[in-house]
Amino acid sequence: MTDSKITVRFFARLREELGTEHLDLNLPEGSTVADVQTELASRGGTWAQLTGSQPVLAAVNQAMAKPATPVRPGDEVAFFPPVTGG
């Protein structure tokens, strides 16, 4: 099993509270968006909110994704709060 390296981006309130705009992550092959969330939430502290009660939306390669969406090497995964434009 090789690891897949992905880029994770954060926006708005999440970006501020995590103090991170983006990071690189190595995940086992066959990982999903939910696996990325669980891995990051296990860091504790403010990271725990990625699997907390507040809604967190996810995108893979700039398209909305679900927890079961697969993540492949080189993918760009993003997490953000519900959107409030317009």
Place this chain on the structure above:
Amino acid sequence: MISIQQADFDVAAEYAALRDTDPSAGAIATFSGLVRDSGDLSGVTGLFLEHYPGMTEQVIQGLIDEASSRWDVRRVRVIHRVGALALSDQIVFVGVSSAHRGDAFAACQFIMDALKTSAPFWKKEQTDQGEHWVEQKASDVERTDAWT
């Protein structure tokens, strides 16, 4: 055409462009959204708008494509500003030309309603008491769901 920009926009110029480019259009509907002094809290003094470059444009293009498949749409123009905005500043413009008014109204309102709940923009409100990220409104989600 879609523009995500910090700069302000000129509704008259956008209207003229929609009008000039297609003689088959018999109607133009436009919407402008402005910074208001009460949002999640009262006493709002300004806004900061963040977006997800690339994904934002893709999502809005998807909304324009959907509008074009549901209604007789000739031209669509969407402008959304990002960065720091002051009270009464223009935030967003949606303009749609069509052969008839019904389709122009519907497509314009659909794009605007769906943009609010699906395009990755986030508003942070500034007030005298500090600043906070705006929460998504259930009423906005209901307005978008009503189109499905």
